[in-house]
Amino acid sequence: MFELNFEINQFLDTYWQKKPALLKQGFIDFQDPIAPDELAGLAMEEDLESRLVYQEDEQWHAECGPFKSFERLEKDGATLLVQAVDHWHPDAQQLVRPFRFLPNWRIDDLMISYSTPKGGVGPHIDNYDVFIIQGEGKRHWRVGARQTLPEFAAHGALKHCGEFNAAIDVEMEPGDILYIPSGCPHEGYAIEPSLNYSVGFRAPDQNDLLSSFTDYNIDNHDNALRYTDIPMQIREKPGCIEDSELNKLHQVMLANCKTPEQLIPWFGRMISEAKHDLDIAAPEYPLENKEILEFLEDGAQFTRLGGLRAVYFEQTPKLVFINGEEYDFSGFTELAHCLCNQDEAASELLNIFKDEEAALTLFTKLVNLGYWYAE
Amino acid sequence: MFELNFEINQFLDTYWQKKPALLKQGFIDFQDPIAPDELAGLAMEEDLESRLVYQEDEQWHAECGPFKSFERLEKDGATLLVQAVDHWHPDAQQLVRPFRFLPNWRIDDLMISYSTPKGGVGPHIDNYDVFIIQGEGKRHWRVGARQTLPEFAAHGALKHCGEFNAAIDVEMEPGDILYIPSGCPHEGYAIEPSLNYSVGFRAPDQNDLLSSFTDYNIDNHDNALRYTDIPMQIREKPGCIEDSELNKLHQVMLANCKTPEQLIPWFGRMISEAKHDLDIAAPEYPLENKEILEFLEDGAQFTRLGGLRAVYFEQTPKLVFINGEEYDFSGFTELAHCLCNQDEAASELLNIFKDEEAALTLFTKLVNLGYWYAE
Numbered sequence A, B: 001m002f003e004l005n006f007e008i009n010q011f012l013d014t015y016w017q018k019k020p021a022l023l024k025q026g027f028i029d030f031q032d033p034i035a036p037d038e039l040a041g042l043a044m045e046e047d048l049e050s051r052l053v054y055q056e057d058e059q060w061h062a063e064c065g066p067f068k069s070f071e072r073l074e075k076d077g078a079t080l081l082v083q084a085v086d087h088w089h090p091d092a093q094q095l096v097r098p099f100r101f102l103p104n105w106r107i108d109d110l111m112i113s114y115s116t117p118k119g120g121v122g123p124h125i126d127n128y129d130v131f132i133i134q135g136e137g138k139r140h141w142r143v144g145a146r147q148t149l150p151e152f153a154a155h156g157a158l159k160h161c162g163e164f165n166a167a168i169d170v171e172m173e174p175g176d177i178l179y180i181p182s183g184c185p186h187e188g189y190a191i192e193p194s195l196n197y198s199v200g201f202r203a204p205d206q207n208d209l210l211s212s213f214t215d216y217n218i219d220n221h222d223n224a225l226r227y228t229d230i231p232m233q234i235r236e237k238p239g240c241i242e243d244s245e246l247n248k249l250h251q252v253m254l255a256n257c258k259t260p261e262q263l264i265p266w267f268g269r270m271i272s273e274a275k276h277d278l279d280i281a282a283p284e285y286p287l288e289n290k291e292i293l294e295f296l297e298d299g300a301q302f303t304r305l306g307g308l309r310a311v312y313f314e315q316t317p318k319l320v321f322i323n324g325e326e327y328d329f330s331g332f333t334e335l336a337h338c339l340c341n342q343d344e345a346a347s348e349l350l351n352i353f354k355d356e357e358a359a360l361t362l363f364t365k366l367v368n369l370g371y372w373y374a375e
């Protein structure tokens, strides 16, 4: 449905995580997958995270959804932002697909904003890489090179940064794409009522990683390794922590994460967990293997639920992590890779299931969980 | 005041962390440093952690202090336990000293129990090594070899273990010492009203270490290192986390703890923090350097506050960690080691201060914090 109109490997070499880029007409003949009304409808729901940002009397305001009505959007200078729309809107989800040339585990979600003229969230810096696609309308965007700037709270949860020189200063038109690496200040203000689509990328920092890993270990290891003493003699300097003791402490502390491989069971679960709610709708009656086969024989294709995360590690291709859980795909890794590397699968599934009943049984389970659905 | 009456290096070789030992008359002519009344008095205070354990109609009961009265101690089958008495009672603190042949950072606190006949906390297993000293009265103690046993809650916070064969089965008399390594089941029941003194040793486990380290990093590093991508090309298998990515994640996660040395600033703070409140009483008027000198010249000695923890690392002898804070002793490490390795100091301080005003100034600060006091 959406196809990128630029040289991807060249983009990766030159811009990815290095500097901002304007990808003029990155999508040709861009058609919005969602209308402003529909977006407002989603912002009325409990399950989605939404915000309304506006300026009044030179003051910034930010309100959190769900919203009951949208009077403020009838005036200039307002922006409605809805997170993880790809989890709830299959057409919007299509807009994430073209960006799957990047590792899926790095992809966060699709945020969509609707702005009235002059509407924007103000100058700010994100920790995340993002592609911002211009839908209907026009918006004036400014982006600076990566830099550190003073940052301050313009209002509650609205963090702004100081002024910056623009490396990119552009009037975006439908189909234009702006790539903004983490750390680059940016601000956009609508010229005409505008839809903007942000495909964001998550990158954990060392504290995120350590604290999630620690929590995982506390929950999953009853018999935690405990420090025990090195062989001892009467200690003349009892106030001293000897090198050999510090080394031993270091070993005990890192016993579960000495090697990258040891991270797999935890990181697979962590990174495959969706940060926002999923629109999970399990089938009313659990399907059976033979019904799945019939669907496929009838030419149906199965689609991965929007926002569902499924990954495996190069090193352990039989283990698949789906929505925070580990699944064993031993004996049918082909299925694993098909489900993780593609958003949709059809006839290739039939080929796999033909020879491998266990693969079919596991897939049936995933369908019954609402993780893949037939179309 | 208290002197151990056994061959320490032989004890360390044969028993320490290996198997339980009865050190018959480990203290000769043992005199209790505290009376049952005084102990009960401490159990009435907010600042101390105390428990009353008793059995009634074959049911275990456990109550937490502070207590207003002690009717239950007038009957048989009750035990009153008070934690960290060494923090509040200088004479009781003396009982920790003989055990400072072990590294101070491993020493936890002095717990004291008073039991009426038949009183005991029931069979259990601790994660900590402990020396239990018999004071007045007699108590029947049984200790098993290290083993895994079923464990269950006999009442709220009272964890018991199943039956075990005794490797040691003894009627303890005043001055006898029982050494119980972590993991060995034990139970004691008073024959006569009894005082028991437990010198416990803490050993962090991998989860304690990792979670404290993580918290420290979250609090102290604003600019946490964030994952950034390896050079990228169009990803044919976007569902795969490649080895090089996992390696990078591992590096980012452990950037602050690759080497034992990196743990020093955190571990020094963590391990020098007292787990129980200290009886800190800073001088009413801050003292000045010259007053400290006068005290010393008059022959006073300075004592480290009971339970205060002061350590340094073999690798960084100039950094001293006292009660959770780091102090820079550059230029006068001799003072550092004197304060960490001895409970008391007198004339040696004079020698150090003679040549080093800065050492005196730092020591004055520590005295004004209430960490060392003159006697």
Ligand SMILES: O=C(O)CCC(=O)C(=O)O
Pocket (backbone or CB within 6 Å): A079, A111, A112, A113, A120, A121, A126, A130, A132, A186, A188, A196, A198
């Ligand atoms: O659409 C907007 O107004 C905000 C977009 C943005 O700043 C982002 O996606 O990082």
Ligand SMILES: O=C(O)CCC(=O)C(=O)O
Pocket (backbone or CB within 6 Å): B079, B111, B112, B113, B120, B121, B126, B130, B132, B186, B188, B196, B198
């Ligand atoms: O004194 C008591 O009753 C309990 C002592 C004990 O079990 C210990 O110190 O580990």
Ligand SMILES: [Co+2]
Pocket (backbone or CB within 6 Å): A124, A125, A126, A186
């Ligand atoms: Co932004």
Ligand SMILES: [Co+2]
Pocket (backbone or CB within 6 Å): B124, B125, B126, B186
């Ligand atoms: Co015990």
